[in-house]
Amino acid sequence: MLAKINRQKDFKIYLIAGILVAILIGGLLLSGVASAAPNNSIGGLVWNDQLDADGIQDAGEPGIGGVTVNLYDAVDGVIGNGNDTLEKTVLTSPSGAYLFDSPEISTPNDYYVEFVIPIGSGLAFSPKDAGDDTQDSDANTGTGQTDLISLALNEGVGNIDAGFYTPPTIGDFVWNDLNANGVQDFGESGIGGATVYLYTFDDTLVDTQTTAYNGKYSFSGGAVIAGDYYVQFVTPTDFTPSPKGVGAANVDSDADVGTGKTAVFTVTAGSTKDDIDAGFFQSATLGNFVWDDINGNGLQDGGELGIPGVTVTLYDTTDAEITNMPTNASGYYTFTNLVPNTYYLHFSGPIGYVASPKDQGANDSLDSDIDTTTYKTDNFTLAFGEVQADMDAAFFNPGAIGDFIWSDLDGDGVQDGGSEVGIDGVTLQLYRDVAPIGTLDGSDVALGSPVTTASGGVYDFTDLPAGDYLIDITDTGGVLTSYALTIGSDPQAVTLSAGSDYNNADFGYQEQTASIGDFVWTDLNGDGVQDGGSEAGIDGATLQLY
Incomplete structure (x- = not known):
């Protein structure tokens, strides 16, 4: 040309x-x-x-x-x-x-x-x-x-x-999402020192940036040309990614919560893409222990092992399930990366077990925190970055103590059947034999309310942990007023193993309907006849019946 x-x-x-x-x-x-x-x-x-x-x-x-x-x-x-x-x-x-x-x-x-x-x-x-x-x-x-x-x-x-x-410019902001809602709210500051990668659409690394003190970052210059890219954010230490794609494009978080990657986007020469942001929050952690409370006292005692496989479910206050997990082989569980919020826990409980008493003792890290009926904890609030490792649950394998109070007509201490029937209406109180010495003393603890014999003299104390007990016949209704004990002791001591049913705690009573007596006197003339007059009665004489 x-x-x-x-x-x-x-x-x-x-x-x-x-x-x-x-x-x-x-x-x-x-x-x-x-x-x-x-x-x-x-x-x-x-x-x-x-x-x-x-x-x-x-x-x-x-x-x-x-x-x-x-x-x-x-x-x-x-x-x-x-x-x-x-x-x-x-x-x-x-x-x-x-x-x-x-x-x-x-x-x-x-x-x-x-x-x-x-x-x-x-x-x-x-x-x-x-x-x-x-x-x-x-x-x-x-x-x-x-x-x-x-x-x-x-x-x-x-x-x-x-x-x-003129190179495109790609940015913009990594921030501390204080309420973990995935939206840049007023007062939520940037996170400095966060690593940000820029990749081409076919996974070729183009550039790496570190956010400034205010959370800002920018890719520009010769490394960035017109084309298709995505950004990957590295989760800062002790933070968790916020939800993606919540709200307007210029205030939301664009990072996938699993990979940290954004969707692929296109930039042209000289253009500015300044809405590629990522929110992170300081997540909370929750745990800790489900154990076999052998003695059922609601406290973690030496030698009491964890229970594996108990399902622990986390709910928010709307009763929406957040997540669940089983306890590990040692009885521990841990929920991580939780959004700070108010929650409660439910424990499934191992088959055949019942819950131990709640909130026993002064050390919250050693007690059980679940209701004995619902197996739920109270509501609790997790703060940003909090680690709460004291939400525990105790269960024990329950046993039972019982059996029978009967009318021992012949007083031989043996249940002969026939006319030797049970006695209903007799009250009994169960005590924990704390010492244990086999008799009631000031250290013994009454367990629950008294039970009353029914259905032919039958009684039963249930849902009992392993331990030493005393059965005391209180007979508050006076049913046994005219009876005498022929077999067993009152109180009766029983040592119960975990999960066992002790059904030999029987009591035999014989009704006292006959009497022998009458008069000891001074037989002045020795004729063996009560002559009256000066032959008066003798007080204080001791008599033995054979």
Whole structure:
């Protein structure tokens, strides 16, 4: 093509392959692109790769004027050895063209060109060597320097080009989501020092940034070109990702709670994508222990082991289930990454077991926290970053003590059946034999309410943990007033093992319906006859019945 001439002075006219080319004497190509370069010259084009930043000169991508271009003589044929010589500096023409020729270039020799990004322009270099050498960019994206250009005698090259583009900017904010709602609320500050990765859509790592003190981050410059990307946020230590996609795009969290990755998005040259945010909150942790409370006292005593496989379920105050898990082989459970909130727990309880008393003793880390009927804890509130490791539950394998109070007609202490029937209406009280010494003393503890014999003299104390007990016949209704005990002791001592049913605590009573008596007197005349008069009764005499 024939170059268009914009000025009418200070230029040379070259005839190359039958085409006129206008060159400024100062070394600047005014306009147009020649099909061949003059002898002993290096030239090319600096253009705005604004459409796609692909490093290829596309239609509609104009040249950039006023860009500094340096020509270096690579003295020893190696770039960057410290002895390179700056031969000349030129500025590109308004159309983006430049040319170095004689006398600064002599052949044969080795040169390289350096393109300088205009200060404050925000431009970056396009990808290097992206295609056809007559159309691509030859500048290193980091240094702006070309590869070594080795000119043969009288050789000229005219395709040493550089593409620039305005990089997209990708950001923006990592914040402390105090209420864990996934929305940037007033007063929620940024998290500094968080790691953020930028990947292309096909998982190639482009750049890594660390958030500033205020939680801000930005990807820009030469590493970022127009294209499709995603961002991955690394969860800061002691934090948990907030819910994704809650609320408006400019105030929500875009990070997947599992991977930390955003969805893929597209940026164009010069565009700004400043709504790629991630919220994190300081999660709470909850545990701790479910144990076999052998003695049923509701306290973790030495030798009492954990119960594995108990399902522990976490609910919020609306009774919505949050999560659940079984206790491990040692009886422990732990819920992590919990949103600070108010909750309660439910424990399934092992089959055949019952719950121990709640809130026994002064040490909350050793007691049981569940209601003995519902197996639920009270409501409790977890704060940000809190570790609550004292929500415990005690269960024991219950046993029973009973059996029978009967009318022992013949007083032989044996249940003969027939007319020897049970006695209903007799009350009994069960005590924990604390000492244990087998008799009631001040240390013994009454357990529950008295039971009353019924259905033929039967009684039963149930849901008892292993231990030492005393059965005391209180007979508050006076049913046994005219009876005497013929077998068993009152109180009766029983040692109960875990889960056992002790049904030999029987009591036999014989009704006392006959009497023998009458009178001891002074038989003055020794005739064995109560004569009256002075033969008076004798008080205080002891008698033994055989």
